[in-house]
Every structure is written in C-alpha cells, then in structure tokens.
Amino acid sequence: MLYSIELQMAGIILFTAMIAGGISLWIKRKKLEKESVEKESLKQDMSEDM
Structure with a gap:
C-alpha cells in the first residue's frame, strides 16, 4: 500500500x-x-527571380 507521501513524490x-x-x-515544434x-x-525568392 502506498502512503500519501509516496503518492505525492510519484x-x-x-x-x-x-x-x-x-x-x-514545444521547442522542437x-x-x-x-x-x-x-x-x-x-522558395518565394527563387520564384520571384525567374
């Protein structure tokens, strides 16, 4: 049986x-x-150059 302190730690x-x-x-995204x-x-810069 888990006691309340152990549950709090978990x-x-x-x-x-x-x-x-x-x-x-969040940092990765x-x-x-x-x-x-x-x-x-x-891509937009390259398409504007053409």
Whole structure:
C-alpha cells in the first residue's frame, strides 16, 4: 500500500517529467516552424527571380 507521501513524490516526478517533455516538444515544434518559414521564403525568392 502506498502512503500519501509516496503518492505525492510519484506525482511530482510524473508532473516534472510531463513538463520537461512538453517544453522539449514545444521547442522542437518552434524550431521546425522556423525552418519551414525560412524554406518558404527561400522558395518565394527563387520564384520571384525567374
């Protein structure tokens, strides 16, 4: 049987892991969006040159 302190510790660990995962996914998505915007602007520049 788990006691309340052990449950709280498990909750804190899970909460921290979920926050860390969420932040890393957010940073990854932000980086991918930035790269896709740069590629689109590069394509537009190339099409305007022609």
